[in-house]
Amino acid sequence: MPGYNHLFIPGPTNVPDSLRRAVDLPMEDMRAPDFPEFTLPLFEDLKKVFQTETGQVFLFPGSGTGGWEAAITNTLSPGDKVLASRFGQFSNLWVDLCQRHGLEVEAIDVPWGEGVPVTRYAEALAADTEHRIKAVLVCHNETATGVTSDVAAVRAALDSVGHPAMLYVDGVSSIASIDFRMDEWGVDVAVSGSQKGFMLPTGLAIVCVSQKALEARKSAKLNRCYFDFEDMIRTNASGYFPYTPATTLLRGLRASVDYLLGEGLDNVFARHHRMAEGVRQAVNAWGLKLCAATPHWYSDTVSAIYVPEGIDSAAVVRHAYYRYNLSLGAGLTKVAGKVFRIGHLGAINEVMVLSALAGTEMVLRDVGIPVEAGSGVAAAQEHFRATATGEQSIAAAAQ
Known part of the structure; x- marks a missing residue:
């Protein structure tokens, strides 16, 4: 036709012409001496999209699912307990990923068409007096059902009982489209991807991590290699990556961030x-x-x-x-x-x-x-x- x-x-999603042109480039030297002049400001400006001053952004070649795996494996250990809820395809898949990594998941099933059950989360957190729950998972926007959940309310539930669990947010189909405030809401790990609100081709897992979660990596025992924060921290500090980055997508991401902040x-x-x-x-x-x-x-x-x-x-x-x-x-x-x-x-x-x-x-x-x-x-x-x-x-x- x-x-x-x-x-x-x-x-x-649709890729604007300006972003399409930004990725339509010859290959470049990702070890060039001036490459950090491009990457270091990009890391900093991405923090503005997540609305964080203290978090650190990691860019992995991958999808949102890769971002989930990076979030889990870098901060938790086998047998750790996770509180989550299932109310759609993607919230269910994140639970499945945690279970495959040997985590103990307390998964609250919710009718499809509703979102994160904040009251039931609050009850579970209040009952966890031994603080066995190490992570609380929130699918901010469930793409399968068109449902958005209240991340701030989950943070309030944690704070109301003084629970130390970390707060993880799947923001793949919300960040850069729906209001998301990492610092204000006390989010410890936020996961997004290049192909939705960032308006780019699929291929980047965009993960933002709080200082608390970065500290947790030091004792985390889940196996990791490709998604290891430690390798990224070491090389990103000087503007480089531990392996070949998706340079054309990074150039597109620069244009995307400019587009978002410009609007x-x-x-x-x-x-x-x-x-x-x-x-x-x-x-x-x-x-x-x-x-x-x-x-x-x-x-x-x-x-x-x-x-x-x-x-x-x-x-x-x-x-x-x-x-x-x-x-x-x-x-x-x-x-x-x-x-x-x-x-x-x-x-x-x-x-x-x-x-x-x-x-x-x-x-x-x-x-x-x-x-x-x-x-x-x-x-x-x-x-x-x-x-x-x-x-x-x-x-x-x-x-």
């Missing part, structure tokens, strides 16, 4: 909320329901949308791809066949969202879901028109 694929999955993080978060609300207005106009159980859980980076009984959501995704060259996210595991997902994160604006909604409306009607033509698009249009500001228009034009 002529034209290009319209990518509205929750990652990888302003508060503006980035507000833009994502505004785009997400446009999608939610459309879903409501279609008469469909989000997987997220209540507005409390709504995600500003991805919406998982239930299809009516008797409709296979996989057919929605297939039809969108083959008929309209539109990529929507599929339902995963427990919600496979029940939901499809619209990703609305990264380099995205009103007209891009409207194109996704228009295509989705055609798909829904084609597969027999009785939505009124133009209803979702019109609802989103009116939301965008009502919430537009001159400043937003100027910023969008500048980008």
Whole structure:
């Protein structure tokens, strides 16, 4: 089909032209004497995206899953107890990773459509008077269900009982898109990846670590090699890496950080909320329901949308791809066949969202879901028109 694929999955996301040009470079010497002039400022500016002054950023060639493994293996020992919750595909996979590494995981199962159960976390932490729990895991944004959890509330639960456990956050589909405050929320390890809010190709695990977690590495006994913080600390100090870095992605990351800081993080978060609300207005106009159980859980980076009984959501995704060259996210595991997902994160604006909604409306009607033509698009249009500001228009034009 002529034209290009319209990518509205929750990652990888669209790569802006300026970032695509930034990675389209000849190979370079990663041992060059002037390489640190590039890398050292990048490490420092990445801390601004995580909103930390005291944390340290590590850049591993890999994915968010690699970031999870780096977080766990560098800070914990076999048999350590971890508190976690399962309410979607990715929160479940992080639990699985911990179990495979020989950790004792107290995993609280939560209905899909809800998020981290803060009250139950608080109860578990209060009951742990011997402080056997060494780490508390939070999936900030569960991509499978379109649910965002309250990291600050988990920190408050830890502090209310004076529990010393470290706080780990999977921010793969939230950091650089949804408000995330590492220092203010007392996060000890935060994991992200290049392919979502950072608007780059897949290939970098971006991990930020508190001083408390760095200290914990000294007694951590889990096996590690490729993801060893120690090797990174030693070589990063002078601006280099312990093995060949993904230099083109690092150049793209420099452009990404400039893009984000240039827009302003508060503006980035507000833009994502505004785009997400446009999608939610459309879903409501279609008469469909989000997987997220209540507005409390709504995600500003991805919406998982239930299809009516008797409709296979996989057919929605297939039809969108083959008929309209539109990529929507599929339902995963427990919600496979029940939901499809619209990703609305990264380099995205009103007209891009409207194109996704228009295509989705055609798909829904084609597969027999009785939505009124133009209803979702019109609802989103009116939301965008009502919430537009001159400043937003100027910023969008500048980008």
